[in-house]
Amino acid sequence: MNLDLPPLKVSGRLDRLRAVVADHADAIVVSDLMSIRWCTGFTGSSALLVVTDDDSTLITDGRYRVQARDEVAAAQSNTIVAIAVQPIVEAVGALGSVETVALEADVLTWAEQRSWEIATEIDLVPTHGLVRELRAVKDVAELARIERAAAIVDTALAEREGLLVAGTTEREMAHALECSMRTGGATGPAYETIVASGPNSALPHARPTDRPFEEGDLVVIDAGSLVDGYRSDMTRTFAIGTPGEDVCRVRDTVMESQAAGVAAVRPGIEAKEIDRVCRSIITDAGYGDAFSHGTGHGVGLDIHELPAVHARSTAILQAGHVITVEPGIYVPALGGCRVEDSVVVTETGCRPLTKFPKPTC
C-alpha cells in the first residue's frame, strides 16, 4: 500500500551526533540497530556504524550487501557500506588514527568490549545514550509515521469493539486487533498486544490467554502498531457488562490521574514531574501501592526509548518528544485498570496522537 507519508531522510543527523560525541571521544562506533537505522536508514539485523570527523562507515555482513547500499542511498546518507566477517576488526580499520573512541556501554556486551580491547590500542570510552538522546526529538517525517500508527490502532479498536462481550477470549480479541492493524496499513503490532481480562488485568504485563471475558470483568487492552519502523502505544480499559462501584472508583481515579498527567506535559518541565502529578492523584485516592510501574516512556523506533517518565528520570521534556502517559491501578481481588495515550510535546503543551475514546462509568 502507498503510505503517502513524507520520506524519511537522515541528512544532518551524523553532524549532530559528531557534535555531542566531541565531548567524549574522537569518534564513535554505534552498535544499537535502531540508532544505526536513525543515522543511516539501514534496517538490517547486524551492523556497526563507525562515525569519525571525516566520514562514516556502515559495516554489515553478506546477507545485506544489496539492501544496505539501497537503504543508505534512499535515506540520502553518504555513509560508506563495508561487508565484513569480522566487524570489530573492520571497525578498527575504519577508525584510522583516532586516539579515543566512544562505545555505547548500554548496548555493547561485556564480551564485545573484551573483543575491542584485544583488537585495538585505541582508548575505549563508555558512553550512554548519545544517539538515543538525539532520537528522542522527532522530525516531521517521524511524527507522521507515529501518528499514522496511532490512527491505525484507533480504527482497529473501533472495528473490533463489538467483540468486547462475554465469551470472547483474550487471544481472539488480540488476534482480531492485530489483523485489523495490518489491514489498516501497519506492518504489524508494535509489540505483543496485551488483552488482559478479569484477574489477568491485575498483571500489568499479562499476555493474552484463552480466558473468555465474563460479565463484570475489566479488560485492559494495550496495543500499538508499527508503520515504516515507527511505533504507537495506547491502552484503554473496558468493562464487560455494568461495572460495580469499586471498579468505577478505580477507573475514575486512573482517568483523573492520566488526564492530569497529559495536562501537565509541556516543554521545559521535568519528566519526573509528570510521574509525580499522576502518582499523587492515585496515592491520594488510597491506591499508591497498586500503581507499581513508572508513568511512561518515549516511543519511536523502539517501543521504549528516551525520555524516561518515572520518579528517577532526569529528563527535561522538549518539543518533538513523543511520550506515553499511562498510570494504572492493579488490585488482585478486583482487577486492573490502565489508561495510556502517546502524546507529542509541542511548543506550548502537548498533542495526543492516540485518540480512541476512553470508556467511562
Next chain:
Amino acid sequence: MNLDLPPLKVSGRLDRLRAVVADHADAIVVSDLMSIRWCTGFTGSSALLVVTDDDSTLITDGRYRVQARDEVAAAQSNTIVAIAVQPIVEAVGALGSVETVALEADVLTWAEQRSWEIATEIDLVPTHGLVRELRAVKDVAELARIERAAAIVDTALAEREGLLVAGTTEREMAHALECSMRTGGATGPAYETIVASGPNSALPHARPTDRPFEEGDLVVIDAGSLVDGYRSDMTRTFAIGTPGEDVCRVRDTVMESQAAGVAAVRPGIEAKEIDRVCRSIITDAGYGDAFSHGTGHGVGLDIHELPAVHARSTAILQAGHVITVEPGIYVPALGGCRVEDSVVVTETGCRPLTKFPKPTC
C-alpha cells in the same frame, strides 16, 4: 485454546547448570531472559536469576510480583522470587559469601558489568553460553511445542497456497499466513515473516513490501510460528507461472544441497560438516559466491540459538538438538531461492519437523 501438550517442567535444570558452572565460578547470575525462562518458567521482560550451590533467586520488578510466583510454581521450580528496584544490589545480597560469580559475557552489557564492579568485591568471571549450551538439547515437552509450531505453519501455507498467483502482494501473503497461524493455535509468528518476490527474493533477509507477484517470479517464503514460547522455522521457494531454465537450475541445486545437508545430520557429527556438505554442492554448481550466509542454526525459545551450523562452528550435534538446514542461492538478476527445514537430531539421524512439500520444477 487447549494446546493439549505435555506440561513444561524445569525440574533438574538448575542442578545441570550448577554442574557446568562449577568449572568456572562458585555461582552464576543469569541475565538472558530466555535462559531465565528455561531455568524457572518465568516469562517476564525484566529479571536476574542468582544460582548458588544452595538455592536460586529470581529477581524482578513490581510489575511481575504475581506473575513471577505463579509461573515459577507452575514450572515446579523451587526458585525464590524477590522484587527489587536495584536488581544488581539485590543479586549481590543473594550471592552471599561466594568468592567468584559467573556472568554471561554475551548478554550482560558493558554498563552492567561496570555496575557489578562498583556493587561488589566478588570476582566477576565472564562466561559464554553456559545455559544456552544446555538449552540446545530439547526435552519431550519442548519438542512437542516446536513440532506443533511447525505443523501450524505447514497448515497455514496449505490454506494460503492459492494466493501464490500474479497480483497478490508480498504483504498480503505475509498477513494471510500470520492470520492462519493464529487461527491454527499459534501465539503469533516466530519472527517477522519473509515473503520476498522477484528481485526482492535475491535479498536473504527481505521484509514484505507492497510489490505484487508477477509471472516468472521466484517467491521466497520464510515463516515460523510461536507456540507457548517455542519457535519453528521453515522456508520454501515458489515460482509464479512457469519458471525458466535458469531458475530451475538454481532451484534444483538448492534442493539437492538442502537434501544432502539433512541426510548428513546425525549425532556426533560436527555442525560445520553440515555446512560443508550443503556448500560444496552449491559451489560445484558454480554458485558458491551466491550462498552468502551460514547453513543453519538452533531453534527453540529463541529463533537463533545453539548450535550454530556454519563453517566456523565448533559444535558437535547431539540427539535432541533442533537445527535448521537452509542453504540458498541469491542472484541479483534472477532472484533468490532458499529451502529450509527445522529438524530434530535423533539417536540415528534426524527427523524433519517442517513438512510442507517442496515445490519442484
